[in-house]
Structures are given as structure tokens and as C-alpha cells.
Amino acid sequence: xxxxxxxxxxSGVLVGSVYALVALGLAVAFGAMRIINLAHGExxxxxxxxxxVVEGRFGLNPWAAIPLALVVVVSLSWVIFKAVDRIRxxxxxxxxxxxxxxxxxxxxxxxLIFASDVRSTSSPxxxxxxxxxxxxxxxxxxxxxxxxxxxxxxxxxxxxxxWYGRAVRAVSSxxxxxxxxGIDPARIETTAFLIAGALAAFAGVALYTxxxxxxxVGHTFTVKAFIVTVLAGVGSIPGVFLxxxxxxxxxxxxxxxxxxxxxxxxxxxxxxxxxxxxxxGLFGARARRG
Amino acid sequence: MSAKPASFRPxxxxxxxxxxxxxxxxxxxxxxxxxxxxxxxxxxLVLAGxxxxxxxxxxxxxxxxxxxxxxxxVGAYASALVSARLGLPVVVAVPLGGLVASLSAITMLxxxxxxxxxxxxxxxxxxxxxxxxxxxxxxxxxxxGGLQRYPSLPTILGLDLSSRTGSYLxxxxxxxxxxxxxxAIRRSHVGIALRAIAESEVATRVVGVDSLRLxxxxxxxxxxxxxxxxxxxxxxxGFLEPDYAFGGSWSMMPIxxxxxxxxxxxxxxxxxxVAIYLFDQLVAKSLIPVGHEILLGVxxxxxxxxxxxxxxxxxxxxxxRPKGGRPHVAT
Numbered sequence: 224x225x226x227x228x229x230x231x232x233x234s235g236v237l238v239g240s241v242y243a244l245v246a247l248g249l250a251v252a253f254g255a256m257r258i259i260n261l262a263h264g265e266x267x268x269x270x271x272x273x274x275x276v277v278e279g280r281f282g283l284n285p286w287a288a289i290p291l292a293l294v295v296v297v298s299l300s301w302v303i304f305k306a307v308d309r310i311r312x313x314x315x316x317x318x319x320x321x322x323x324x325x326x327x328x329x330x331x332x333x334x335l336i337f338a339s340d341v342r343s344t345s346s347p348x349x350x351x352x353x354x355x356x357x358x359x360x361x362x363x364x365x366x367x368x369x370x371x372x373x374x375x376x377x378x379x380x381x382x383x384x385x386w387y388g389r390a391v392r393a394v395s396s397x398x399x400x401x402x403x404x405g406i407d408p409a410r411i412e413t414t415a416f417l418i419a420g421a422l423a424a425f426a427g428v429a430l431y432t433x434x435x436x437x438x439x440v441g442h443t444f445t446v447k448a449f450i451v452t453v454l455a456g457v458g459s460i461p462g463v464f465l466x467x468x469x470x471x472x473x474x475x476x477x478x479x480x481x482x483x484x485x486x487x488x489x490x491x492x493x494x495x496x497x498x499x500x501x502x503x504g505l506f507g508a509r510a511r512r513g
Numbered sequence: 514m515s516a517k518p519a520s521f522r523p524x525x526x527x528x529x530x531x532x533x534x535x536x537x538x539x540x541x542x543x544x545x546x547x548x549x550x551x552x553x554x555x556x557x558l559v560l561a562g563x564x565x566x567x568x569x570x571x572x573x574x575x576x577x578x579x580x581x582x583x584x585x586x587v588g589a590y591a592s593a594l595v596s597a598r599l600g601l602p603v604v605v606a607v608p609l610g611g612l613v614a615s616l617s618a619i620t621m622l623x624x625x626x627x628x629x630x631x632x633x634x635x636x637x638x639x640x641x642x643x644x645x646x647x648x649x650x651x652x653x654x655x656x657x658g659g660l661q662r663y664p665s666l667p668t669i670l671g672l673d674l675s676s677r678t679g680s681y682l683x684x685x686x687x688x689x690x691x692x693x694x695x696x697a698i699r700r701s702h703v704g705i706a707l708r709a710i711a712e713s714e715v716a717t718r719v720v721g722v723d724s725l726r727l728x729x730x731x732x733x734x735x736x737x738x739x740x741x742x743x744x745x746x747x748x749x750x751g752f753l754e755p756d757y758a759f760g761g762s763w764s765m766m767p768i769x770x771x772x773x774x775x776x777x778x779x780x781x782x783x784x785x786x787v788a789i790y791l792f793d794q795l796v797a798k799s800l801i802p803v804g805h806e807i808l809l810g811v812x813x814x815x816x817x818x819x820x821x822x823x824x825x826x827x828x829x830x831x832x833x834r835p836k837g838g839r840p841h842v843a844t
Binding site for chain 2 (some may be wrong): 313315317324325326328330335446453464484485495
């Protein structure tokens, strides 16, 4: 029993690291533009299907799909940004509806092109089991975990140290003032959306290598990302990382101790509990109340 | 309560529109369009009611809901279960379904403290919970296998409501009643306060309006309406399963219907629902059998970008436009 729990925690941490990538993409775009991209999960899903194409059509390792996924998803993210940027009236509300519509279009486009079957990697290299002590993992999971850690570190460095990163944070905290300091907010917002797209591309390929995808799951990724941001509170990458691990571990434990049908429910319950009792998230200090 | 008593007297154009709409509404019965067409119209009116409840929350409450399927499904299951298990008459069960949907919305109230986009995401997450619960609580709901032995609509005053004509008239009347309630609220001092909240929530709070409570009431009312239409739909079709009753399309369709028709008006969501539903069933489905929602998504995206106030706003803008001037743009 104890081994099972330990194994569940371990698997949860591995998958949670990828949830962190999805959540960071959502958060970066939101931070710069105060706009939640409801199609973010579908962008992740699209990247996963790019990996499926590269593996299925060309027989390559799914990770070889990264350039393709980056090009497709980042340009799509840019298109979404351009569309959202056109909205003038009731920006917050209409941008939600617009990105929701983009999500519907993407989900059904994926359904039309790739059919509704469940897809996952068939690469023996990635599916190979390796053991660390008593714990087991697929090689794909370990690779995804390492990629997530590296990307998160890079993003943290970029936001904290680089000029661009500082500009993103400046625009995020006060758009007008940042503009007066010689930062072009529009350019920063574009950058943030491109970064969000890049994170979605990596997250999608990672999810394809360690899990299964089908057209309907796009918006569950968005929901998971949102739960993570609620858990984390706003504004800290380590917070998002811990929140994502917590979600991954909770889901894995639910599957091990109860049933896989309750997996989604566990995340929701966690989310509601935090919302009721810790409205600023587990790690966040900044108020999110309206 | 020093506010001016609400006036319910409709203006002239509204009277004309109302009479015209009534004539259009009874036309399918008078000209006997047949059972298939009437069935389509009943479904489109269910969607119209759901769209109206969504628009009420969006327009009066200033909240976008991506989870109305939760209220719709809860209403459907509650009504079907109390009429089947407790033997309550359907006439009682349907409003009870609405009440239970309202109750389910109470657990959502903490999310009202969240600012706009966070509320939208919270309700998106929330809608999932009920589908899973309905699937897992198989001993009560019949689980994934579904629920089919529950009473259909009764016969009242000689009119068999379970017939196509009866269902049509019933759903139509309920839509009309809720539209009336919507208009009454919008014109009351509550409606004025809600409009003020939409302009500036902080300023409204400062003058002593409990904005959170008003928004909460709008959420509960919207959930009630959605639940009632879920219940009506359940008794019309006579079969429920979690993936259907809580299906994402019950969250998606009212948004498209309301935005297409114009969610800041009362008639917009109703007419939008009929148009969108018929387009989906008769055009989109025959063009693309699987994945036909892609066309609806395109319609929604185009509407938000080109005419965010819907067909109603577009037409209204054309009428209001002063000669040679620019159309009035709300800020």
C-alpha cells in the first residue's frame, strides 16, 4: 500500500510538471494582457497532434515535432492575439467569448482532421520503463519532466533578469506607466502571447509522449491550468510549479486510492476548497478579488 | 425603497414587435408544419430559454458563464428523479428542477468574489463536477446507462402537453413568461443598480448598493431558468444520460445563440437561438456530420469581431445611425 502511494506521488509529480507548463502559458498571456485565452488548452492539444503527425507519418521520435509544433502553435497564438487586440468594446467579456469560439473551432478542426480516436506515442524508447529505487516511470515521463524544469528555469530567468522580462512585468503591473517609461506595451503583449504559444507547444508534445490525447480534452487542459493558477495564486513561477505538482499528485492519488473516473473531480474539489478557504491561493499574496 | 415604481408599459415599437412575434410564434400551429418541424422548433425554444437565462446573467449580472450545462443538467435530472422516485406531478417537478439548479448555484457563490475572467474559468471548471457526479452516483441517477422511466408531460385542460403541439405551446409560454420577468427586472430599480454595477462596481458599492448580493441573485435566477428548461427538455424527450444532460453543447449553444442574436436585448437571444439551432440542424449537420460545431465556432468568432452586440445591435445601429454621421459606439 505504502509503495502504491509513493508511486502515485512520484507519477503525479512527473505529470504535474507538464501541467505547470500549460498553466504558465495561460498565466504569461494573462499577466501581460489581462486576458485569459480560453483556447490555450486547444493550442496544447494541437501541439500534441503535431507530435502524432511527425511520429505517425515520418516515423520520428515525437520530440522531433518541436520545430513544427512551435511554428504552428506560436503563429496561431499570434493570430489569436491579433484578433483579441481588435476588440474594443467590453474587452474582457468579448475576449473570453472570442477565445472560447477559437477553442470550439480548433477542437472540431482536430476532430475533422484526426478523427475522435485516442492517440498516444508508440515509441518504444519513450515507453520503456526505468526504475529509480522502488519507483517506476516511463522514460517519456522523465524526459518531459526534465524539459519542463529547464523551460521553467529559463522562463523564470527571462522574467526576472532580462530587459524583456522586466518589461513584461512592468506592463503587467501598470500598462500606462510602462508606456511612459519607453516600453511599447503592444510589443510586450505580442511577445507574451508568443511565449505562451511556445510553452503550449512544448507542453503538448510532452503530454503526447507521456499520456493520451483525443480531440475533446483540449478544454480540460485549460481547466487544469486554471486550477493550478488558483492553487498558486498569481505572480510566481515557483508557486505555479508547486500548485501544478499538487494537482498532479492529487489526481494520481485519487486514481490509485479511489477510481480513475474521479480523477477530474479530485482537481475540482481541491480547487473549490482553496477558493473557499484560501481565496488568494496557497502561495500567492496578491489579491485577486474583483 | 424610494426608487420610482417600475413601469411595465411597453413602448410603441415594442408592442408592434411583440404582436408580430406572437403571430410568428403561433404560425407553426396554425399552418400545421408537421411533427418533424415542430420537434425542431421545440428544441430551438428550449435553447432560446437557455440562451435567455445566459443573457440575463451576462447582460444584467455582467458575468460570462461557460458552464450553463451544469444548471441545465441538474434541472433535468432533479425533475426526472423527483417525478419518477417520489411520484410528484410533473407540473411540480419542473419548477422544483429549477429550484435545485438554483441550489447547485449556491455553492458557486464564493466565485463571485473573483474578478471577471476568473469567474468565467471557475464556472467552466464547475460544470464538470456535475457530469462526473451524475455518472458516478449510479444508484440514484442510473449512471452512464441513463434514465428513461420517468413521467412525460401531462394533459392539462384537454391539451396533451406531451404531443408536439402541446410541448411547443408549453415551452413557448415558459419562454414568454421568463422574457417578461427579465424585462420587469431590467426596468425595476434592481435593473438600474445592475446597470450601474456594470459601469463601475466600486462606485456603485460606495453609494450603498450591495453589488455582490445583486449579482448573486442574478446567478440564482439564471440557474433557475436554465434548470427549468433542462427539466422541460427532459420531460419532452423522455431520456437522460450524463453525457447528454451535462454535455458541453448546453454551455456552448446558449452563448452562440445569445451573442448571435444580441445578448444585451431580450428578443436577441430568443431569435438567435431559433436561427442558430435551425442552422446547426438543417445546414451545418448536413454539410459536416461530425464536427459541425466548427461552423458555429466560426459564426461566434466572426460575430464577436464584427458585431459584438449581435444581429439586434447591428440592426439597431443601422436604425439609430444619424444621417451622414458615425454610428454611436458605447464606451
